[in-house]
Amino acid sequence: MVDITVDSELWLRRFHAPGRDSHRLVVLPHAGGSASFFRPLAAALAPELDVLTVQYPGRQDRRSEKSIEDIGEYADRIHEVLLAEADRPTALYGHSMGAILAFEVACRLEASGHAPLAVIASGRRAPATHREENVHQRDNQGIVTELRRLSGTHTELLGDDEILQMILPALRSDYTAVERYICPAERTVNCPILALTGDQDPRTSLDEAKAWDRHTTGRFELEVLSGGHFFIVDHQRRLAERIAEFVSGAASER
Template sequence: MTTADDTSALWLRRYHPADAGAVRLVCFPHAGGSASFYHPVSARFAPAAEVLSLQYPGRQDRRKEPCVEDLGRLADLVAEQLLALDGRPTVFFGHSMGAALAFETAWRLEQKDAGPLTVIASGRRGPSTTRSEEVHLRDDDGIVAEMKRLNGTAAGVLGDEEILRMALPALRGDYRAIETYSCPPDRTVRCGITVLTGDGDPLTTVEEAERWRDHTEGPFRLRVFTGGHFFLTQHLTAVNGEIADALGLARSAPAS
């Protein structure tokens, strides 16, 4: 029998212990990404923050589970897990697909007065800004070519046929989820949104990143970095600084 605690452990990974009463940081991986991508973030901010990294179905130790290929459904499932937690002040950080998922999860939680204080959206255009994208319809070689274009996967993984073969179903499923995602133009969250983007990102122009402003009723901030889609690996200290600032504000907020 699967208990609620078992289910939580599947979805929410805690790599380091947190102090009693610590604020919470929830990290949303990119397409094809896994919870372990944020292990260094956990190491940086624990124990002053409880860092939770999401593990989506279909990858690593969840690779035998089917991917969730609808972003709205995935947001429903993530929100269900987060609603079971205590109401401490929380910050969301999501990169690429994870940014859109963090926004949708925040919107769902706000309907129950349980939303985060801030969403940090990295490497993703505004939720209702659309492009025609069909990477999920490509063959395996086409998906690999996209991975190389974005430089989001270590060269060693791209050269390891066995590891790559295991990763491709999750990549295809995630691409289907994000490329078929549609957000109503009037959908907004009450929390603040901080947007981080690379000036050379082939998936997001600075103008498209600016469109996040239309989706928040709270404070909005846009910061542009040099680099492409995975600019955050080049600017780790500065990105961590943005997270630290958001967590600092969260510490001054009352728990719900």
């Protein structure tokens, strides 16, 4: 039995105090990503939303822990942690791998009677769309090449061997998890879904982003912004506005 109280402290980061009646937003990072990457987003949303950002094992202050290589295990662990944080209506936002995790955690929350307000998915094709990908099987240089292609890491960091040795194990584990993930076409959530995508994202086509519509019985919205896989970096203000707007709308529908 997982000690949920201890896990909450390990898994969740709150960078800003929420308002008394704020709804909650749980943020799930991309492959290789850390909670601190989303500190600016948390600042932009506070105090309107109580932002909790997930810190995955195997990185930063959890670097000594074993990384997870399965989306189902990731989602199970995060779901357990969030059951201890059920004091406010909660929405889920994830980028790239985090979008898949947001969907899978939402499925588990609904099944356990703690339905989320909404799922907001950015930088990721719909769960049941599939591409054959093998980044996790490449050597270290192959993974670095992929990072450069996606422009998700400052290029000066990719030339620092010490930093690379720190982040590559977690990256490989995350790519293993997401590239092996398979979702049944019929799996849906009842809450509304907002999909956000970059118009030049090599990882997600417009049709693949639109396909998120098939995974909700509720309302679906899509917004296309300029940029590649990490378009969210160049659209921080719009991202915060859109998230706050969508969560507020979902809450009013309850």
